[in-house]
Amino acid sequence: MVGIVIASHSQKLSEGVIEVARMMAENAPLAAAGGMENGDLGTSYDKILNAIDKVYSDDGVVILADMGSAVMTAEMVLEDIEYENIKILNCPLVEGAILAAMESVEGRDLEDLAERVETAHPSKKLMDD
Amino acid sequence: MIDAKKILEIISAIAKKIEAEKNFLTQLDNEIGDGDHGINLARGFKSVEEKLPSLADKDIGAIFKGVSMQLVSTVGGASGPLYGTAFMKAGNVCKGKMELTAEEFVAAIEAAVNGVKMRGKAVEGEKTMLDALCPAYKAIKAGIDCGKNLIDALNDGVDAAAAGVEYTKTIIATKGRASYLGERSIGHQDPGATSSLFMLQTALEVLRRE
């Protein structure tokens, strides 16, 4: 299964997103990388790296990030570890995580999962424009 | 010519400057961000300072790389990966060098500024640190190209960065947290542009010491 890392400015937020994603996909390999080492708000290079480690397999990993430094720090981690099969996804955090978790337990491969999550536009909440 | 020892002096002086300006930078970030820029950078440069002794006899590339790693792993805000990338890219250009000619110094700054652009997916005019860094780079390069010495060229760079910081007061932020404020970001100077100016000013002061 494709691993999923939730990188955000807050550990509570990352864990909350995972909690909600598990409602639909209990056994998805999700890992939280939220806040800094001392619990302050911000993003941590080491936390993202460790979270990748936790859910990494040959199937690869996707990273979903909230904003700003979470995205940029994830990029730096990826440049350093040079794995081909890790991707940062361009999607809303909560809805993207739910979708990614569902696709992961379905056994979807990395490319397919990424494509589905990134093109789903799940942030649209009201039916008519 | 700038040697590795001078580079270490500059970095150490920047760490002190950032610590001294911590509250001011944080206050600027309070106005248009989440109020942590000074805290973030001071934490980062404190860890840089602690790392400096282990970089004492390293080449300039390795020094910049060391600074980058500390910033990336301790800053916690956007300025971490942004300045971290700047120092990393400068480090690549200075690999194995124990001293830099004026031209090599310009190349290092160019690489650093391009690194920030790449990492932030940003350009000049978006009310970020690039509004200090880009004009500074252009002024330094222009100075060196027309035969000025490094100190005079860097002086031009500092003036250009200061003008860039002033310019950030007049524009709307379109990158980073301040972009959430839209038009309300006008009238405030960008914290990151300000910290960039401080770094350039500090480098100039150290080079002038001789």
Ligand SMILES: Nc1ncnc2c1ncn2[C@@H]1O[C@H](COP(=O)(O)OP(=O)(O)OP(=O)(O)O)[C@@H](O)[C@H]1O
């Ligand atoms: N995309 C970007 N490109 C270039 N500079 C940026 C970008 N985003 C933010 N900045 C710069 O970073 C400064 C803010 O740094 P700070 O350390 O406070 O990060 P932050 O916005 O709190 O980070 P976070 O992404 O964690 O919220 C801004 O003033 C701006 O100069």
Ligand SMILES: [Mg+2]
């Ligand atoms: Mg901030």
